[in-house]
Amino acid sequence: MKNYVLAAILLTFIAACTTTKHQLVPRYGFDFKPGDRLVIARFQNAPHVSDYATQQILQLFQDCSDVEVVHPDTVQDFFYRNLMYTDPTWEVDAKLMIRVQEATKARYLLVGKFVGESVGKPPVAFAEQYATGQLEEIHENWVRIQFMLYDLSTTRTIMSLQTRAKANQYNHEQDDGDITSFYAPVDLLHSALKKSTKKLADACHCK
Numbered sequence: 001m002k003n004y005v006l007a008a009i010l011l012t013f014i015a016a017c018t019t020t021k022h023q024l025v026p027r028y029g030f031d032f033k034p035g036d037r038l039v040i041a042r043f044q045n046a047p048h049v050s051d052y053a054t055q056q057i058l059q060l061f062q063d064c065s066d067v068e069v070v071h072p073d074t075v076q077d078f079f080y081r082n083l084m085y086t087d088p089t090w091e092v093d094a095k096l097m098i099r100v101q102e103a104t105k106a107r108y109l110l111v112g113k114f115v116g117e118s119v120g121k122p123p124v125a126f127a128e129q130y131a132t133g134q135l136e137e138i139h140e141n142w143v144r145i146q147f148m149l150y151d152l153s154t155t156r157t158i159m160s161l162q163t164r165a166k167a168n169q170y171n172h173e174q175d176d177g178d179i180t181s182f183y184a185p186v187d188l189l190h191s192a193l194k195k196s197t198k199k200l201a202d203a204c205h206c207k
Contacts, residue, residue, distance in 0.1 A: 034066045037106035039152075041079060042072040044113035049189045056197050057112060070104050078103055092148065094155040101152035109150040112196075114143055114189065142166055143189065145196040161199045165192035 038061065043053035054072055061069050078100070092111060100109055142164050149159035165188060 035068070036066065036108065037068045037070055037104065038108045038110060039070040039075055039100055039104050039106045040072050041109065041111045042076055044111075045115065049186055049193070052190070053112065053193050056193060057110070057200070060197065060201050070106055075100075075104060092150055097150055097152045097155045107151065107153055109152055110147065111150070112145065112147045112200075115146055143192055145192050147196065147200050159203060161196065161203060163192055163196035163199060165195075 040054075040057055040061075043050050043057065058069065058071070061067060092109065097109065100106065145163045145165075147159070147161040148157060150156070151158050
C-alpha cells in the first residue's frame, strides 16, 4: 500500500513539473507575485558574447507566466544615461534602483556581468594593473560571472550568485584611458556562463 501511495505522489510531482505554462518558484527569500515586472539589464563586460549571454538569461524566464519581463533593449539607453555602463566595476546603488523603478514601474532588477580578477587581487586592482600594463604582476587570471537580483521597492539586494572559471590570459581594450572590457576565450566564457545560468535557474526555476 505504501508503494502505491509513493507512486501516486511521484506521478503527481512529475505532472506538475511538465505543464506547458510555468510559475516562477521563489528561492533565497524573494517572492515573485503575479503581475510583477522584472528588468533584465544587458549582460556586460564581454561584448563578443554579450548578445548570447543576454539571450540565455531571457530564455530562463520566457515560460514564466507570472512575471512580466522588461526586455534589455528597452532600457539600454537608460543605463547609459545613468551610470558608467562601460566600467567593469560598476555597481547598482539605491539611487539607481529608485530611478529604474520610476522609469519602468518594475519590482525587480536582474544584473549579470563578467568580472576579471586575479589571485589576491580584487577586480578594481586587477583592472588598474591591466590599464597601466603591469601584466607581470598578474600571475593567475580568472573570469567571474556575477548575477545580482535587486528589489527596487526596498532598494535591497535579494540574491547574489557568483561563478568563477580559470583563464590563461586576457586581452584588454582601452578607450581614452579607461578600460571598457575584458576579453577571454569565447569557449571559456560560454562554459562559465552555462554553469552560472544553471545556478540562476536553480534559484528561480519554473515548474
